[in-house]
Amino acid sequence: MRRLSLGYSPCPNDTFIFYALTHNKLAADIAFRETLKDVEKLNRIALIKEFDVTKASFHAFGYLRDKYCLLHSGGALGRGCGPLIVARNPINNDELGLKRIAIPGKMTTAYLLLKLFAPFANNIIEMPFDRILNAVSLGTVDAGLIIHESRFTYPKYDLVKLIDLGEWWEKETGLPIPLGGILARRDLGKQVIGKIDRYIRQSIEYAFQHPEETRGYIKKNAQELDDDVIDQHIRLYVNDYSLDLGEGIIAVERLLKTAEKFYLIPHSEKPIFID
Numbered sequence: 001m002r003r004l005s006l007g008y009s010p011c012p013n014d015t016f017i018f019y020a021l022t023h024n025k026l027a028a029d030i031a032f033r034e035t036l037k038d039v040e041k042l043n044r045i046a047l048i049k050e051f052d053v054t055k056a057s058f059h060a061f062g063y064l065r066d067k068y069c070l071l072h073s074g075g076a077l078g079r080g081c082g083p084l085i086v087a088r089n090p091i092n093n094d095e096l097g098l099k100r101i102a103i104p105g106k107m108t109t110a111y112l113l114l115k116l117f118a119p120f121a122n123n124i125i126e127m128p129f130d131r132i133l134n135a136v137s138l139g140t141v142d143a144g145l146i147i148h149e150s151r152f153t154y155p156k157y158d159l160v161k162l163i164d165l166g167e168w169w170e171k172e173t174g175l176p177i178p179l180g181g182i183l184a185r186r187d188l189g190k191q192v193i194g195k196i197d198r199y200i201r202q203s204i205e206y207a208f209q210h211p212e213e214t215r216g217y218i219k220k221n222a223q224e225l226d227d228d229v230i231d232q233h234i235r236l237y238v239n240d241y242s243l244d245l246g247e248g249i250i251a252v253e254r255l256l257k258t259a260e261k262f263y264l265i266p267h268s269e270k271p272i273f274i275d
Contacts, residue, residue, distance in 0.1 A: 001029055002030050006053045007042050007045060007046075009038060010222065057112075062112075070273055073245075078236065078241060084146050084163070088158070093163065096118045096120070102124075103124050112259055112265075134157070149229055153229065173251070176251050184197075218230060
């Protein structure tokens with residue numbers, strides 16, 4: 001049996017998606033050695049082509065297209081699920097450039113959206129996503145760019161939402177927000193990549209059919225253990241686009257072309273998919 005390395009995040013949407021694939025629940029002829037890392041660490045690891053298959057931000061994919069192709073299944077796209085900018089007190093958009101903003105990494109799609117929305121915002125501080133709310137609350141930074149579970153928990157820190165960057169993107173483009181996808185090394189070849197894509201879809205279908213079976217694995221790895229937060233997280237980030245990107249590819253292409261236009265990612269002639 002062929003064995004491949006697989007990287008994904010410990011966030012509930014990813015552990016929900018990959019549970020069946022990594023727990024021998026599928027009739028697959030490929031075995032996966034999984035490694036769970038924060039999405040920004042996954043982005044950085046992908047730059048050195050360490051994993052055969054990996055979750056990555058679409059911003060990072062802009063730098064990885066020569067090495068990796070995008071899979072049809074497993075991605076995070078949707079509406080009402082974009083990153084937020086939060087602060088202790090209201091801040092005008094034109095003042096953001098003067099503020100210290102904590103971000104979850106320069107390769108995240110959240111940061112790319114921030115640069116598209118406020119290109120003058122350059123006083124940034126990188127930190128793990130799960131430290132940002134506390135840093136904003138303590139005044140270590142003036143504002144925070146938040147993702148993942150933080151979208152649901154920031155009110156507990158008495159913070160206010162300044163801007164929903166996903167909502168801004170949707171109004172500007174009419175398209176869903178493309179956050180991240182599953183990438184496979186191009187040198188695996190079309191046949192193997194096609195199998196991986198099918199297995200990931202089957203893994204998602206299994207999780208939808210057996211949600212309680214996935215719960216222990218999800219909670220073992222989650223930053224936020226509250227069941228309601230976990231359920232909200234999965235409902236928001238695992239959807240029809242996760243089963244098959246479908247017309248969501250239009251949003252991915254729009255994001256990448258816009259980023260190329262403003263020289264935020266390198267230009268590439270490589271096709272997004274290998275098929």
